[in-house]
Amino acid sequence: MAEVQAYQGDYQGEEAVCLKAGPYEAVLLPGVGGNLIAFRDTKRNYRFLREPREDEMDTFRQGPGTYGIPVLFPPNRYEDGKFPWNGKTYQFPINEPATGNHLHGFLHTIPWEVEQLGQTERESFATVKVTITREHPVYEVFPFEFTVKLRYTLGPDGLSQLVTVKNEGAEPLPCLIAFHTAINAPFVQGGEAKDYLAQITIGQRWELNERMLPTGKLQPLSPEEEKLKQGGVNPFFGPMDNHYTAAPQDGRNRMELTDTKHGVTLVYDVGTSYKMWMVWNNGATEGFFCPEPQMNLVNAPKVNLPAEEIGLISLAPGEIWEESARLYTKE
Template identity: 50%
Template sequence: MPAVETTYGGERAIRLTHGRYEAYLLPGWGNLVALRDTARGFRFLREPEAEMDEFRKAPGRYGIPVLYPPNRYRDGEFTIAGRAYHLPVNEEATHNHLHGFFMRIEWPVVDMGEDEGGAYVEMAHDVGEGHPVYEHWPHTFRFAIRYELSDAGLVQRVQIDNRGGEPMPVMLGFHTAVNVPFSKASSADACSMQLTIGERWELDDRKLPTGRFQPLNENERKMPTGGADPFYEPMDNHYTARPRDGHNRMVLTDARLGLAFVYDVDLKYRHWMVWNNNRCGTFFCPEPQTNMVNAPNMDLPQDVTGLIVLAPGESFSARSRMYVEEVSR
């Protein structure tokens, strides 16, 4: 069956299969934790299957965790469209709110199956009074994520509908964890990374943007065209996105295999974070975000911060894709 309910690491899971591809979604966390090419033995995402206790403590380090709002907000407080928001401070070292509300709660599965596009699963939250998110994000809205698996790879579709009577901010990102390498037949030193970055935001000692840019170093200058080392130094860096040839993407090229894993995200993700777990050498996180870190508290125009505000009845949608392509050796 192309879409079936099963288990993964002792957790309820939805398994999608199509051709040589296989994916696992954990509805209990809203996290698609596995994307595999079973014919060639590739695992593109960092999976928690052998370390579920660690996953439950730190779900942001595996698969494709949902960040809403993404990254850090000073003291958990900001004002948008005249409404004051008070988010819990959950990073004591910086006294910030970090990564939002949707990474550690169960996501209802509303549809799954197969159509002409391949196997699919859709999960959604209908947020309103009584919903666990509503206390800190007091809006009536629907937040849906659909994953589709086909010969074209994995497509992610996001739709957020403002169903309330007041303006509602959209602040969205994904803490996507990519294996380096994605094949046991290769090694990290055979891999290089391309990322469509523009400028690097300077961060203060609370890991919040100062509003100033920093010069790119030698490795960062290689990122837009390829050839950058994802482990050249410990990275927890924040960048503007600068699409090239109409694409906003990360490309992990394995020169030994002559293949590249492509993470092509919607142009609406106008900023990137890059985190490599203190140069761990096995995975890194290219994190697309619609808005910059701490966006509502920045004294910058919305077309710079990327802050999106939906009027009543308006919707936000975005499409991203993961796939493999051959490259010349």
């Protein structure tokens, strides 16, 4: 196999962890939420993730949620910023004035630390982590003690991700997590968005109110969404900011994006712990879209449905939750 490397470097002025393995390379930014900002096939000139241009770096640092693979914890919207949990109600900041909600949690904008960096003959890997203690600024608004780790491995079969959450405190921890993964369409350099078909293992669409919060009701899929579920549809067929149940197919929960002209498919296999998908395409603007695997229903603590059904997961003191995902291509 060609060169395998794991090293610390620079990404447009930001300290970076760089991984190489054969034709693949990946870049991780510990200082900006542990965001895996780049995954590329240098041999075929594919760029799979939306990366900020050099003149967009300040914009990216202020709002990294639509680049790379940001981790959302707890994910998505919480009505009026209120988060009822275990007999108490916590108040999160209202950071989405248009809806009056809290959006996307506390981990994707703060510094993480590099725990491990290395390589074998065939793979390169890196682990980054963030630990919230009583002294950490996040504890003031989310008063739980926990550690989140992300391990990325790059090898012949593409990029794998292992996410681990450990409850380090004495109280039950809400383990609610998602990834706001920004996938390029086209990912082939010189390709055209019109040649792309997306397929996602969605089930039904949740009805959302004017504040983008679920009503608890499910809606039938449109004809285009039925194609998104089975067969494939252009990811920019219309504006999408939609929330769906996940419905694994063949035991797998995944998004597939095919460049029909070049005959290559990007597979994003996310694991079955994610009970929901968010799909956002920036108002049907060609260039990128976000198939977002999410453990829990939006605003889950305030929705009167069974916890298991809506992914309202609790970790007891000392407990660990983990899940794996993978990005790879097939032809």
